[in-house]
C-alpha cells in the first residue's frame with residue numbers, strides 16, 4: 001500500500017528529472033560561451049589592475065578619483081541553478097560545477113593594524129572588466145548590487161579591489177622614500193609612513209573582500225553613489241567599513257567609498273546594530 005504512491009512519485013520525479021537537467025546543462029553551456037566572449041572582449045583593451053586610486057592603502061586612503069573610465073560593470077554573472085537532486089541516472093556527461101563557498105564565518109575576517117592577515121592567506125580572485133580584482137566569493141553579490149544601482153540611475157565603479165602583499169609593500173616603500181627624500185632619518189621616515197600606509201598584512205584590500213566604490217564620473221557624482229551605498233549596500237552583503245562616527249574605534253578616517261563584504265545575513269545584522277565591524281565582532 002505504502003509503496004505504490006512512493007513508486008509513482010519516483011517515476012514522476014525521474015520523468016521530470018531529465019528535461020530539467022538537460023535544460024540546466026544547456027544554460028550552463030550558453031553561459032560559459034557568452035561569459036568567455038564577453039570577458040575576452042572587455043579585457044583586451046583594458047590595462048592592468050592598478051588603475052584606481054589604489055595608489056594608497058593609506059589609513060585615510062586617497063579619495064578614489066573617477067579615473068576608471070568605463071562604467072565597469074563586472075561582467076554579467078550567469079549563475080547556474082541548483083542541480084537536479086535526482087542522482088539515479090548516471091547519464092550526464094558534464095562534470096559538476098563547483099559551487100560558491102559559504103559566506104558567513106569565513107568572510108567575517110577582521111583585518112586591521114592589530115589583526116594582520118595570516119602570512120599564508122590566499123584567496124581565489126576574479127578579474128573585473130576594468131582590470132580590478134576581487135575575491136570570487138563576493139562577485140555575484142557585487143554584480144547584483146551594481147545592476148540594481150544602475151537600474152535606479154546610480155552608476156558605481158570599482159575603483160580599487162584586491163591588492164597583493166607586494167603591492168602593499170610598494171606603497172609603503174614609496175611613502176618611506178618620499179620622507180627620506182625630504183631629509184627625514186630612516187627611523188623617522190618609517191614612523192611617518194606608518195601614519196599613512198597600512199603595513200603589509202593589515203589592509204583589508206589584501207583579502208579581496210573589500211572594494212572602494214566610486215561614481216563613474218559621467219552619469220553619477222561621488223556623493224550620489226556614496227548615498228546609495230550607505231542606504232542599500234547591506235542588502236547585498238556589504239558594510240560601510242569605516243563609518244564617520246567610529247573613527248576612534250576603527251582607527252581609520254571616514255571612508256564613504258570603502259565597503260567590506262561579510263555576506264548578506266551578517267551585513268543585515270551589522271547594519272541594523274549600528275555597530276562597526278570591530279564592535280560587532282567583540283559582541284558576537
Ligand SMILES: [Zn+2]
Nearest residue numbers: 061211212258
Ligand atoms: Zn579601501
